[in-house]
Amino acid sequence: MSSNPGQEGAVAHHEHESREHASHEDAGIGRFFFGHVPEGVHGGLKQYGLLAIFLAIITFVEFVIILPEDLRGSSIVIAPLVILSVIKFFCVVAFFMHLKFEHGLLWQIFVAGLVLGLIVAIALVLLFGVFRPTPRAFSEGRQQPFVHHVEEAPHYEPLVVPTPAPLGAIAPAPAAGAAAGASPGQQIFMGAGGCSACHAIEGLAVGALGPDLTHIATVAESRVPGQSAEDYIRESIVEPDAYTVTAADEGIDQDFQQGLMVATTSSLGLTDEDVDELVEYLMTLR
Amino acid sequence: MAHAETAHAPPVEVEEATTTGINHRKLLMWVFLGSDCLFFGSLIATYMVYRGQSIVGPYPADIVDVPITTISTFVLLMSSFSMVMAVAAARSGNQKRLIQWLLVTIVMGCGFIGFQVYEFNAFRVEGLRYETNLFSSSFYTLTGFHGAHVTLGIFWLICITIIAARNPAGRPSGLDVDIAGLYWHFVDIVWIVIFTLLYLIGGFDAGPDAGHAAVQGWNWVTGLVS
Numbered sequence: 158m159s160s161n162p163g164q165e166g167a168v169a170h171h172e173h174e175s176r177e178h179a180s181h182e183d184a185g186i187g188r189f190f191f192g193h194v195p196e197g198v199h200g201g202l203k204q205y206g207l208l209a210i211f212l213a214i215i216t217f218v219e220f221v222i223i224l225p226e227d228l229r230g231s232s233i234v235i236a237p238l239v240i241l242s243v244i245k246f247f248c249v250v251a252f253f254m255h256l257k258f259e260h261g262l263l264w265q266i267f268v269a270g271l272v273l274g275l276i277v278a279i280a281l282v283l284l285f286g287v288f289r290p291t292p293r294a295f296s297e298g299r300q301q302p303f304v305h306h307v308e309e310a311p312h313y314e315p316l317v318v319p320t321p322a323p324l325g326a327i328a329p330a331p332a333a334g335a336a337a338g339a340s341p342g343q344q345i346f347m348g349a350g351g352c353s354a355c356h357a358i359e360g361l362a363v364g365a366l367g368p369d370l371t372h373i374a375t376v377a378e379s380r381v382p383g384q385s386a387e388d389y390i391r392e393s394i395v396e397p398d399a400y401t402v403t404a405a406d407e408g409i410d411q412d413f414q415q416g417l418m419v420a421t422t423s424s425l426g427l428t429d430e431d432v433d434e435l436v437e438y439l440m441t442l443r
Numbered sequence: 444m445a446h447a448e449t450a451h452a453p454p455v456e457v458e459e460a461t462t463t464g465i466n467h468r469k470l471l472m473w474v475f476l477g478s479d480c481l482f483f484g485s486l487i488a489t490y491m492v493y494r495g496q497s498i499v500g501p502y503p504a505d506i507v508d509v510p511i512t513t514i515s516t517f518v519l520l521m522s523s524f525s526m527v528m529a530v531a532a533a534r535s536g537n538q539k540r541l542i543q544w545l546l547v548t549i550v551m552g553c554g555f556i557g558f559q560v561y562e563f564n565a566f567r568v569e570g571l572r573y574e575t576n577l578f579s580s581s582f583y584t585l586t587g588f589h590g591a592h593v594t595l596g597i598f599w600l601i602c603i604t605i606i607a608a609r610n611p612a613g614r615p616s617g618l619d620v621d622i623a624g625l626y627w628h629f630v631d632i633v634w635i636v637i638f639t640l641l642y643l644i645g646g647f648d649a650g651p652d653a654g655h656a657a658v659q660g661w662n663w664v665t666g667l668v669s
Contacts, residue, residue: 202531209524216520219643220513229647242639245520246632253527254628260465263473270477274484281488 208252215241342438345431351422352435358442367413368402374443380406391436397422472622476629483633486588487640490581494645497576504649506569508562509642515558516638519593522551523631526624533620538610541620545604548627552597559590578648582641589637592630599623 219241228234251257256264339347346352346362352370353362359371377386377393381400384392392399397418404412427435461467529544563583571579603615603623 202528205524205527205531209521212520212523213517216513216517219639220510223509223643223647235644238639238643242635245635249523249628249632249635253523253631254625260463262463262465263470266470266473267477267480270480274480274482277481278484278488278491281485282491285492 204252208248212245212248215245340434340438340441342434342436345427345435346438349425350427350431350435351425355418355421367418368407370439370442372442374440377439387436387440390439391432394422394427394432394435466618468618468622469625472625476625479629479633483585483589483636486581486585487636490585490641490645493577493581495648495651497578498651499576501566501569501571501575501579502649502651503578503582503641503645504647506566506571507642507646508565509646511558512562512638512642512646515555516634518551518558519555519631519634522548522555523628525551526627530617530620530624533607533615534617536613538607541615542604542607545600545607545620549597549600549604552593552600552627556590556593556597559586559593585637585641589630589633592633596623596627596630599626 219238222234222237222241223229250267256267343361346358353364355364355366357363357365357369357371373390374386377389380402381389389400398416401415402413404410461470463470525544525547529541529548532538532540532544566579573579573583600623603620606615606619
């Protein structure tokens, strides 16, 4: 049998006589919260019953509190509900789990976890609910409509997030396939230039992060007034942000991301000749 | 572990010498419960973050049935009471009482799970699937994990009941029942928190902007501070 040495003696009145086990001494911090109760672990059958009735009454009171419909959700109601549930929580912990009568270390271990959990919860709510209340923006357009009282197979389109492949990785396969009759420009488009990772050309590439280039030579003629198709295409390659294609241009739902092409192509090191080849190739797409 | 020689005497716990003076198994259970606080804390926080963020229904007010859940909460709370009675019976070596109270606890635990199965099914029929909205995802995840905890507890208590019924030399010991009881009570207190936040407070959120008042209140407070 271990006995608790008297570090806490200054605060505690040592009433060991009613204790069956020395290890069941009051928890240090627990005693601070709950005061000193002389009963040992086994003394409380009646106490357990009374506590159960007390907890049942609290639950009933909680139910009564939320009955007035116009008060629901207001802080007048929330505050007492939180207080009552905290009381219930600690009653169960202190008496049903008899933490009140246990070694102080157990109390500290549990409170440590509880406080950490509380901090995590508060931090998350502050971070995503208060300072950056954005979850709704993410959910926008990604949820299914609600049909009352209808049971049917879920109908939704899976969310497809196009992922750009690493530029180097995509080179071999398509390049090999297209190599036979491919122009130098097309080879750069499918290979070293990495263009096909983001742009689609019917029958050749399926990228979806940038505009479809299937008919780019035709489109380019009229996109920027006063600029020839060739100049527009060249500018779009060497200085992508000079004109960013909008959703309206393409007849799609979402704008393309400004700056994405600069970010992904600036490190490629395409030479002027490469660009010439590319422009020549793209000018054939009518 | 040695056990009581006489049939009626309470099983004697042989306390191993530990540096803390606390039984290892009991210490382990409390450490687990402390860490489980973090687990549920995260899930509860997730629910609170997504509260009032769903843009399609059903919203909580459309489907949450607070009166029924109050009853199931009451049942779980009372199962905590029968659990302490079982622990007390085990401590005093009364096997018959122990089995009786364990069975009562198991029945009430099953009752609670029954309510939850009924609730989930009612929600499903109303059109609230796991992937329907942010409310449904966070709600099912949180209450589902709690239900899984309760189910595990029921299996645990059934095992102890079977062992007690066979009564091999003072098993289960008071400590065996005590530790299972700690787990059971913990599941109960987690539900106390869930019931308050998800049902009594969040259960009446109607429409996509419910719960935003709280956020606006916070914004008002942080606005004052800055």
